[in-house]
Amino acid sequence: MHPVRSAFHDECDRLGAVLRTLDRSDLDRPTRCTPWTVADLLAHVRTGAGRLADMLATTVPGPARVDAAGYFGAAKFLPQVDADRVESARSEATRHRSQELAAGPGTGFDRAWRATLAAVDAHPADRVVRTRHGDPMTVTEFLRTRVVEVGVHGLDLAEALDRPPWLTPTAARVIADLLTGGQPLPADLGWDRLTLIFKATGRSPRSRAEQDALDAAGIRLLAFGG
Template identity: 65%
Template sequence: MIGNLDARSLRDLVRVAFSAECTQLTEILAELVDADLDRPTDCPPWTVRELIAHIRTGVGRLADMLAAPAPPRPEVDAAGYFGRAKFTAQVDADRIAGGRQDALQVGRAALATELDRAWRTTDVAVAAAPTDRVVRTRHGDAMLLTEFLRTRIVEVGVHGLDLAAALGRPPWLTPQASAVIADLLTGGKPTPAGLRWDELTLIRKTTGRAALTAPEQAAIAAAGFRWLAFGR
């Protein structure tokens, strides 16, 4: 389990997952044509282009966060970052508007290049930071750097599922990212055996990308899964 790793090993594992998922997405973007970018997604009102712009912004946040003064101590972990109190109507509206605005500034040919630049800049900054570095999020929370990087993997991986669905492609979620996301969604607990879910199904079901059946809802309630809040 991820929770059993020491700080350095956890940082390394999370960096590998972040790199793998961002690399995979960049390769997919390089294959797209203009018509792909205008497709609607299941994150309305975003198009594929706007959702990509949102992801690019999300993976690039850490460089500026690390350039700012470090808070004295962490206040929330990755699961706490996705607390429902943060996803108010105003936060959601600002997030949606930001993605649409960012999309206007990047042409199709630059999408893959900009995403690649953003995540690599983040990775370099993370590699240079101490393992106990604390950062402050846009919500004002203080978090360990590694914990915030886990949230970036969720953003890239789960929105990658949204992009795959919009583009009519099979999911391309990498095993490295899948393991990190699944561990976060379950709080490190084993998935109840009765569900018979693989990691992809777990992620799709618990983030609302696939519907839960009544027996699945009962099994989840009995197991006490720790749900995270997403603004889609």
Template identity: 45%
Template structure:
């Protein structure tokens, strides 16, 4: 299901990006200081990391980090790491010229990632750039979340309706809450599934009443940088 969600969500993002002009890529994004084009390249980089990890030997050890554990607040979200994250995306995006090249670069990255993930062993363990040892399936859950939440950011930047696919909505929601908790919170707050993701990842503000509802569940807020 995770690989299907990754394929569907990355494909949908590629389709949306195919329809944008260069002026749209130059618009500011909610992820300051990135433009939409720079944010797209950041998403491309998060997808390309899969190839880097699968090219390395499988890491030894017994400790495994979950997808939610990957988003813990530690040095991975320090000022220095965040600055490097911002500048590397800006530099790389600047090397691309024109809307078509930006869209093609992302599509090529997602096609390769899908092929690599499909060919990998089901129990494959990888080591992330932060040193986490993770099952490939758990790491792919983080890639679905990156596509989903940054898709929301890009939708805001280019003034389009959000497009999270059904499978990606399910995978991302399950990373934020248990299915039963998600159903209860959506019903209590009157949220659509995409709204729950937007609210619990800081893409949309919580009202005081909504914050109390989320707090009553002890929502484990992810550090998203």
């Protein structure tokens, strides 16, 4: 749990600091996550970062059956699931827009992720929760997925805001290990963790030579929705 908790804390803290510098015009910027604006994407990240607090308030659903890699499966990206996710974020952004502008764009996000950590700290690391997709997972594995959500969408927000990526080293390590299954990358690729995350999540293209190097090393990168 410790490295995952640290990664979640560090990445949320960094994102919160960035959000406190935004103004009204920043919230209306488009993002690569069409049709979301920055405000919509922020609403999605805020909801995801705070979800675990509510999950831990319910009864234990039984033994864990899915880990973080299994959570990011094709079933989560079916057209209707995707459509529901898009509309939910847009509705959430509209509902909280005036509050965010009055109190600051990072206020709701800070409350959400800090409530999650408080709930996590009050339970054992192997406590099982049920996700909104019905998957029983340990707290540690689900928190790992939250690091992915905050870290990877943080890259999308950085792009939309015309800022350099702010991904923290602790979050980059957790995300990279999940994407590769903990396997070391071929040295001749020359990828650092940030490059790996861009390449694995489709935010940068992989060349044929790069894919051949991965195949030769027996590495099958985790592909969200694939």
